[in-house]
Amino acid sequence: MSLDDVLGLFNYWMVIVLMMTGLYIVVSRGNLVKKIVGLNIFQTSVFLLYISMGKVSGGTAPILTGKPEVYSNPLPHVLILTAIVVGVATTALGLALVVRIKNAYGSIEEDEIQTMDLVAESEAETTGHRR
Amino acid sequence: MIDTTINFALLLFLAATAFSILRRTTLFSVVMLSGVFSFVSALLLVHLDAVDVAFTEAAVGAGISTVLMLSTLALTARHEAPASRSRALPLIVVFLTGLALIYGTLDMPHFGDPSAPVHTHVAPRYITATATEIGIPNIVTAVLASYRGFDTLGETTVIFTAGIGVLLLLAGTIREPTGLRITAMDHHLVLRVVTKVLIGPILLFALYVQFHGDYGPGGGFQAGVIFAAAFIIYALVFGLEAARRAVPGRAVRWILAAGVLMYGGVGVVSFFFGKNYLDYSALGATATAGQHLGILLVEFGVGMTVSAVMVSTYYAFAGQNRPIGDEEW
The missing domain is CATH 1.20.120 (Four Helix Bundle (Hemerythrin (Met), subunit A))
Structure with missing residues (x-):
């Protein structure tokens, strides 16, 4: 592997580092708000992966100027533009769920919520009621 | 380098x-x-x-x-x-x-x-054909609103659905308007003055981004978010009740649906001209004039839905039982 390879693939590697940081936050942290922030980091890194692939060396933004120019690839841009807005709409949905979980359980820590669920389940079993 | x-x-x-x-x-x-x-x-x-x-x-x-x-x-x-x-x-x-x-x-x-x-x-096809087929300089807008209009309609519907989901999840716990003003920010004179100065330019900029999206960076998605930001900053500084008086939640929910309806409706209009769904070329005197009009209309629909989703989501969060007291931070 030459220096050329390293420079040419560095963007993708950094994107993977960001992606894995996001994934690690999602799987290792129990706080639901922090999980959503982790998901957002993961999501942004996917955006950067797509846009990095659309870049052409020496190219410019894909807005026609009337002169012959090299344009970067517009297709990843279209894909990611709508994905960002859909992303914030789904983030809002996730946050709304977090608020409702807080109302129902009084906590937004995954461990505490699971413990409460287990306690409720065993209580239901001892009193003979099915949930 | x-x-x-x-x-x-x-x-x-x-x-x-x-x-x-x-x-x-x-x-x-x-x-x-x-x-x-x-x-x-x-x-x-x-x-x-x-x-x-x-x-x-x-x-x-x-x-x-x-x-x-x-x-x-x-x-x-x-x-x-x-x-x-x-x-x-x-x-x-x-x-x-x-x-x-x-x-x-x-x-x-x-x-x-x-x-x-x-x-x-396929990318070179769009870069070379946009100027003649669609007739607008911004290739991203051309692909987004015309070549790939179906997909964008789908995405607008996803945003619409997510907005409805937030409203359904939080509607049961929204505090009824009490008529009392939340006075949390009343003593922040600088914030209040700066906000008043900023809201006008933000709204104007949102409209510029909305209608200039064919020629430069921008379009319905960006404009919708910026437009909503102006109302959210107003609600943050002057209180939710004041924002609700300016733009009632009911009106926002109507706009929320009207945007998607407008996008879908433009597609139905192309049916009546004997064209495919969302083929705008029959809407104007020439094919490119039709494309211009079609893109303007669907981008406006996107802008309406996006800003309404953002504003109603903010209303739903801010209207929950605990108002944000700034001294608690």
């Missing part, structure tokens, strides 16, 4: 921000850092020639997302509980996944390579 340096510096800055998000346990700093993360990634997107995308990311990630997350914190918790289980297993899983992904990149075409398959397949 300078390009490469900027690129690497921004990527390293992003990684540093992500690591500090990982390490912080105060959720307030986590949320603010995630705003920083969005803003730096917007800078990087400008550097990678994706001006439309960067515009959206700056408005959405650094603006609306941060406000929504802070509203959630005000209703839930301010600190993350200390770890109660081992983190060795997640670390191993993440490390192995990362290694597999890096192995996968080894075959990829190098960054910026103009002969990469992604640049030689």
Whole structure:
């Protein structure tokens, strides 16, 4: 592997580092708000992966100027533009769920919520009621 | 050389921000850092020639997302509980996944390579044909609203559905308007004056972004978010009741549906001219005039739905039982 390879693939590697940081936050942290922030980091890194692939060396933004120019690839841009807005709409949905979980359980820590669920389940079993 | 340096510096800055998000346990700093993360990634997107995308990311990630997350914190918790289980297993899983992904990149075409398959397949068709077929300079808008109009309709519907979902989830617990003004920000004179000065230009800029999207970076998605930001900043500083008096929640919900209806309706109109769904070429005297009109209308529909979803989501969060008291931060 030459220096050329390293420079040419560095963007993708950094994107993977960001992606894995996001994934690690999602799987290792129990706080639901922090999980959503982790998901957002993961999501942004996917955006950067797509846009990095659309870049052409020496190219410019894909807005026609009337002169012959090299344009970067517009297709990843279209894909990611709508994905960002859909992303914030789904983030809002996730946050709304977090608020409702807080109302129902009084906590937004995954461990505490699971413990409460287990306690409720065993209580239901001892009193003979099915949930 | 300078390009490469900027690129690497921004990527390293992003990684540093992500690591500090990982390490912080105060959720307030986590949320603010995630705003920083969005803003730096917007800078990087400008550097990678994706001006439309960067515009959206700056408005959405650094603006609306941060406000929504802070509203959630005000209703839930301010600190993350200390770890109660081992983190060795997640670390191993993440490390192995990362290694597999890096192995996968080894075959990829190098960054910026103009002969990469992604640049030689269909992309040149859109770059060369947009000027004659659609007649607008911004290729991203042309693909978004015309060539790929079906997909954008689908995405607008997803945003619509997510907005409805938030309203359904939080509607049961929304505080009824009491007529009392929340006076949390009354003593922040500078904030109030600056906000009053800013709201006009923000709304005007949103309209510019909306209707200039054919010619420069912009369009319905960005404009909708910026438009909503003006109302959200008003609600933040002058209180939710004042914002509800200016724009009632019922009106916002009507606009929410009207935007999607408008987008879908433009498609139905093309039926009556004997064209395919969302083929705008019959809407005007010439094919490109029809495309201009069609793109303007569907982008307006997108802008309506996006801004209404953002505003009604904010109303739903801010209207919950605990108003944000600024001294509690």
